[in-house]
Amino acid sequence: MSVKKSSVTDIFGVIAPSYKEKVLRFNLQKVKKKRSDKSKPPFSITAEFILRFNQTKNPKEKKKLLDLARKILLKCKRKLGLSTLGTGEHVHLPTTWIEISYLAQCKGQIQDEALNVLYASLDHASFYYDHPPALFFLAESILYRLCCDAFLKPYLYSLEIKLAKIGYLISLRLFIYFLYGHLESFKEHLLRLQPFLYALSFSGEIYYMYPNIFSNVQVILKTMDIICKRELPSDSIFSRVENKNQHEGTDSHMEHLQDNQKSYEVNNLLWHCVAAWTCVQKNSPHLNNVLEHLTFHKTQLQNKCWMDSALALLVLGEAAKLNMACLKTLMDIMRDFLLTIMSVQNQKENGSVDFSWAWIIVSIYITILTEICLYAAISNLRKTAFIGFCDCKSSKKYILPLDKSEEQPELRETSFLGLLDYFSSKMSDNCDEVIWIGYYDLVYNLVKMSWELRGDEEQDGLRNVIWQTLQKTKNHEKDERIHNALNIAEAELNDPTDPFTRVSSNAGDEIFSKYIGWRVANILSKLLFPSADILPLKKPLIKPHKTKYLYKKQDAMKKKVLHFTVREHPSVIDVPLFSNPDFFTKRDEELTRIIDHYWEKELQIRQKEDAICEAKERKERELEEKKHFKEIMKKREEKLHKQTKPYELPPRTEAISLEGKMISPN
Template sequence: MPVYKPPVVNKFGVISSTYHEELLKSNFESANRRKCQKPKPSFSITKEFILRFNHTDNPAEEEELLEQARKLIVRCKRKLGLKTLGSGKHVHLPTVWAEVIYLAQCKGEIQDEALNMLHASLDHVSFDYDQLPALFFLAESVLYRLCCDAFMKGYLYSVEIKLVKIGYLIFLRLFVFFLHGHLESFKQHLLRLQPYLYALYFSESSYYKYPNIFSNVQFILKTSELICKRELHSELFAESSDETEDLSSDPNHLQLDKRGYEVNHLLWHSVAAWSCVQHNRPQLSEVLDHLLFHKMQLRTKCWLDSVLALLVLGEAAKLNMACLKTLMDLMADFLKSVLSAQNQEEDYSTYDISWASDIIFTYSTIIAEVCLYAATSDLRKTALIGFCSCKSPQQDNILTDKSVELPELDGASILTLLKYFSSRISDNCDKVIWTGYYGVVYNMVKMSWELQGDEEQDGLRNMIWQTLQKIKDYEEDPRIQCALVIAQAELNDPSDPFGTKATPNSGEEVFSKYIGWRIANTLSRLFFPSLDLMALPSKTQVERDLPRKHIIKEQQPAKKRVLRFILKDYSSVVEHSMSPYPNFFTKADKKLEEIINHHWQKDMEARKREEATCEAQNQKDKEEKEKIRFQEIMKQRERKLNKQTKPYEIIPSAKESDPENKCEFYKLEPSTTPDAK
């Protein structure tokens, strides 16, 4: 690992960009050094490309670079596996995450598209230990962008909202890895994050009036504080035996390992409820009773466990009505207890409720997701209007007149919370009130956008749309009007973020659809590693020490299942094929090869027939030309010599033609020389 260097801070208190570039370079060098046996990945997104893209003035070059960036976007989408939930042989998340975060430095539509892709990927990919170096790299890059770019602007812009949402998903995943005890070897990475977290802490107040961002920033800071305290100061933490003994002896916590993080029973029973729903176990009602028994733990300082518990229970509520009722009862009790304690000015120092508004906003997001993505229409309707059937839904849509008697909280559905918070909103109201009102309105705007084009849920969308119109017409509180503006600006086209006509971005995910399910599945394997048994693992040792009103029956140990193997007799078979049976792809390849060979043979035969026809035609043309040439020669001979004979033809004389004189023609005369005499 490279040697850690202290950050360089300029006169404005901002971390120098040169320091960040050195960190990124050393991070990749260390990663490549660990994988020296493999070739280094070739990144086509270079620093020169980003500078040219952002600062070019040539229209032709700008169009060329934009086309190249779009091709890179398409390639990154495929490598991220956005259509396959991050699975497949073509997916390599650590490398592509680095490419996408580099591509997000390009301005305009490329930046928005890259951030949307990264948010979607972090939402739906599964948890894998190999992703941790890339997650720390993303965390460092996102925090750097927030500290060095976003804080320098005097206004809130859409990219800043997306960066905070991405940072929330990153630290949510890091927290789950922390529960598994996988961050012990990443102390150097945690040290690199500390300067940025320090800057984020001092700029936290700038997001106070935006609960959708403030809650995410609070989660990032609280998670990093807990992880750094446990991992970077583990020696000091181990030496403080008093604190360790107090936590281990606390009946409200369950210790994962000897030095691990102690989770509370609220989170444990939420995961148990989700496991019961997933595997259709009969212990669900008992688990939900135990979960409500520990509802007081929702008001303790360890609110990170509460956030995870709400996420997991929300996933179970999408599938089961009993879980949805437990979730709503849990939040209704939390609101009543917190608000009553504040109204009566009681001493509630035992329960630090400064973070209660974050819990309320998280719940408003979860109940909105249940209303959108629940498995049945009954679950979606219940999440919207609640369990009470004595009133019509149209009556709940009308905002309560503040001059009449204030309604009591009789549930935790969307419209019930909207009616309750709107009746108590004022200039000096508690933060829990206006944050809850803000969260419900903000998520209803996003729900209305998500339901566009879905003909099966037109009734749900019309009800939400009518309620939002009443809020726009009658609500005068600037904080609630800000919730409408922020939600519309987050969903509209970047070129006109505050326009009246909504132009949704098709590539952006409005809600995090899969992260709750991924967390529930991962924590279920952590808390209950033997899910193949017929019953949940018993917690008798822990439950025996708990002061409970109900007597818990001891669970009988599960019977061990015996696997019986039967060896088949193959003596009648003469011989066996030693080659493996071909799978689907092998047979498909063989069939494709046969089809190709068949068509190739037909093409060859057709080609041979064409060649034979051409050759016969050429021969015929050649003979025809020779005949015409001979006729021309004969005509010229007749014209010049007045002869009808063929060329080189000798006509014999009359004497030569007589057969009787033919012998005399060859007769030799005797010689008459003097010697003969």
Template sequence: MPVNKSPAMNNFGVISSPCHEELLKFNFKNSSKNKSHTSRSLLLTREKFIVKFNQTQNPVEKKELLEQARRNILRCKRKLGLSSLGCGKHVHLPFAWTEVMYLAQCKGEIQDDALNMLYTSLDHAPLDYDHLPALFFVAESVLYRLCCDAFLKEFLYSVEIKLTKIGFLIFLRLFIFFLHGQLANFKEHLLRLQPYSYALLSSGESYHKYPNIFSNVQFMLKTLEIIYERELLSEPAFSTVENKEGFEDKESDMAYLRSNHGGYEVNALLWHCVAAWFCVQSNSPQLSHVLEHLILHKMQLQKKCWLDLVLALLVLGEAAKLNMACLKTFMDLMRDFLLSILSVEKQEEGCTGDDLSWAWCVVHTYTTIIAEICLYAGTFDLQKTAFIGLSGCKRPRKKILLNDKLEEPELEETSILSLLEFFSSKISDNCDQMVWIGYYSIVYNLVKMSWERQGDLEQDGLGNVIWQTLQKTKDYEKDTRILNAINIAQAELNDRTDPFTRYSTKIPSNAREEVFSKYIGWRVANTLSKLLFPPLDVHVIPLKKPEVKQNQMKYLNKKQESMKKRVLHFTVREHPSLSELPTFPYPDFFTKADKELAKIIDHHWQKELEIREREDEICEAKEQKDKELEEIKHFQEVMKQREQKLHKLTKPYELPPREEVISIEKTMTHKNN
């Protein structure tokens, strides 16, 4: 039976059970790439070490175990490639994910650091087929912790919040692999997750008070439901059906990933969002047409395909971080969705919360993405528009919050301030479910935004506005549901104090942990664009590497040793892979021609400048020579006139020779005598 949880934030320990022991001994087949890594991982993070770490009371032994766990954490950081987006020769993600999950069972700061590292890695790591066994292991571990540990507790825990966020990223990755038809060989792993999905479904009602956790749990359940239906029941073999008429096909309502046994249908709204992102990346002039067609499919925001809608918002949000037209379409899409949902709630009085629980997930996803746009958009105008809105940028901004609730503003835009004003004016004890859930999500993300903005001197103005908005919300709102959003966000950040009032205190080491997912949206958009608009020479997701026989390995090793002196090795930072880092495609013919023409013009202009400089130098030298000749001629004339008048050959202000002076002195002496 589900239990009602109150917002008390503490960490919980490990519960010993046969199922948990089986998870600790779980090993995946593809990790045998380096057997020394696997044996070392099992040796350092075995169950005895975890139990000893959690149960020891000896201070000396406790300190030694803590130092050992910290060394393992540092090694995992390097294996995860946290500073290189999961790329590099030193990176081994399956091994690192497994060891981090073991370390996450240690109580205290080790648990927090391990979960934070795992969340960051799952956010920015590339999508690779070889990661699937490790992903299933992490998914099973997270579901076990939620179903067998968290649900037995009476209170809500901060680790529980982090586990649901990690679970969202894991099942998002699994769903992308599912769309590529790469889960056919993992039926045994899916069957292992099935008991946990039943437990999660029966206990998920305890999260109704916390939309941020509830949306993550619903996403995991919906993903498992779709994968079970297609992989375990119908056994599909996927194939991509391309839209031959391109972006101008208005009659096609669906883009299909179709199989002979009833494949998965990708919603047309998701297809157009991926097309918009593709146009932004390729700087295509068809972007305006794609956005027009995208708005035509806004009525497909239905319960039947709400998981596609979440992916569509994720992809369109990435395009909105780079393009203002995409941002406007993104906000217009959610405005129409909110108005339609609120009208449905008013018309259907017998509508229960379960009927619209999917809409809660969509609204919370949108508020999270619009907050990410405020923080990480490419230009300040995009960030400001996402927070204030288009109308707020053109006219003087009104008060952040209404002083009274008698005036109810209309929902003209879905920027953060517009949603805050709209929901705050309608909040009450008997308000619609969507009102307090949207208000909760906005305030929850405001706390995280203000934390992320601390210390950012380049955009201190926007950070101050965010902080002022949050402070006015705290002072004005007394609803316990909204106050819970503030408490939960602060507990998730491991700090209940306000970061803007702690100027004299030292910021803790975990203050700069990732509070938003910065890269998973780009990973998903990039992968889906290659799936729906595949290039000719690029694989969508790296397929499983073929097995190499022992004799072939010996030949390859000898060949590589002979070529070592001729091979140049580059680091990832010097030469990043185009398929791993977000880059714009090569320019078209006209762009190249313009660049070549500009180079030719610059070359001739430089030559002309050199010729002009030489001519100027010659003119200056001639003028200087003429000036010197004039001075000499003028001096000669002066001396000639002096000689005629004074009968002296000396220059002006020049003493006469020594003999002449002596003769003059003698003459003067003779006269005096």
């Protein structure tokens, strides 16, 4: 018994604890595994997922990974707020931008859809403080793919067009943050971009025959050049390259950079364009005066430092979508610019004047004019932007075949058809780059407009004119560069055939920027006119981001390491780019509220007084009517000896007596 007992004791006293430890260890490992599984969301993008997606050849696994990628894409669309213009409690743009950039590394249709979603989000998103880190990450990713992937391919792919368009939106947003003075703490990010910008500066030979891409690349380089000169030391790589290519005679109104103050001053043309847009938004009576001053500064469009001019056209184009006077001013400014450029280039004596950059302004203007033709507020604005202010009968000559016996047309107005007629008449093998690039962009945007207007019954007339004009161009134009524009536009729309005969289309693709112009105009108006109800007509001498109304800057953000795996983050409340209103704005609002309160009381008192007066007048009218009626009855009684009212029968007894008298005794 003792042996058995001792053995039992050994079993429960020695063996059992070791078994408990094993069970505890197993449970701990299980719990840790569950926690690790919970830390990774079910739809997360990792390096392993991207490699498996791109390299797998198993059909079942490929289908499973494709379904998972589509679920991730749907989640990103919701977090980007595509249906709500980037607003909502579920929206967190910086994290989702990085996540969608990772998803864009999956080849095939997922890559195209991810880039389309990213382009649409960057187009309509608002400006917030927490965006610059994510924008720098996107800029580095896009430039890396352009310089290291796209340059090595022997042919042009639609992917390069999308990357260039996304890079254009990113650089435009970073330039706005630069104007606000919010990029001072991002010098390390700018230094990381410099090798890619250096490589991109040599892309002229690659993209020269594709102006739609080359213009976006030039905007990227120009904005980064201005930002780097302002934020980085003078011995940086990119600034040295740009200084070698820099021409003398820079306009001081266009770009005023000083080492001691480190300030950037916008030119008068941009300032007045923002003022015109603000007048249109507030329905101000000062719009005509602002447009007159704007026309006075139209020669600044000819300055070589063209970034402010591009922004000015973008802002004025947004005002032209709402107001006919702004549209006419925009077209007049561009007409004067083109006539000046062409006259100077025709004079071979003036070889010292360099307008090699003028084609960029022309390309940007044609894109803005195309957006006005599509998205203007009323049909009259869309029609005027496409046909012009002249007689509509003259538009028939754009549809009919060209007659070589006719004289070359003059540039009367810079509508879409007016530019098409002007540039097509001057096309030749050795024509100036402004002419063939302008004609190229017009044909390129014609194809894209026809695709955008598909299925829109309200604009059948415009679509028919576009179709007839495009068919005439296809049939009668022999220049390979123009046919190249047709092919690239159709390839960008993911349709190798005629876009007019297509049956199905992807409605989610964004081919034009619909909202970035309005976002830029709105944020610039808050910078240049922070609390002005009545716009001054002269530009202030102070720098825009040195005023006392400048919005508060965000505190220096802590450096964070961006891991390759993107996890779910709790939603962060978006901090607006501008702070609470200042003292003067609050005082004006309080005075307005008090005036409205007392005005409501005054209206109530007046309504009571009016009601009393109406009741008094009603009583007086009734008394006069009664008095008048008594006078009539008195006169009737005197004349007819009757007390009955007119058209009133006598009493029944009186009627019976009268009847008895009338009956004869027989």
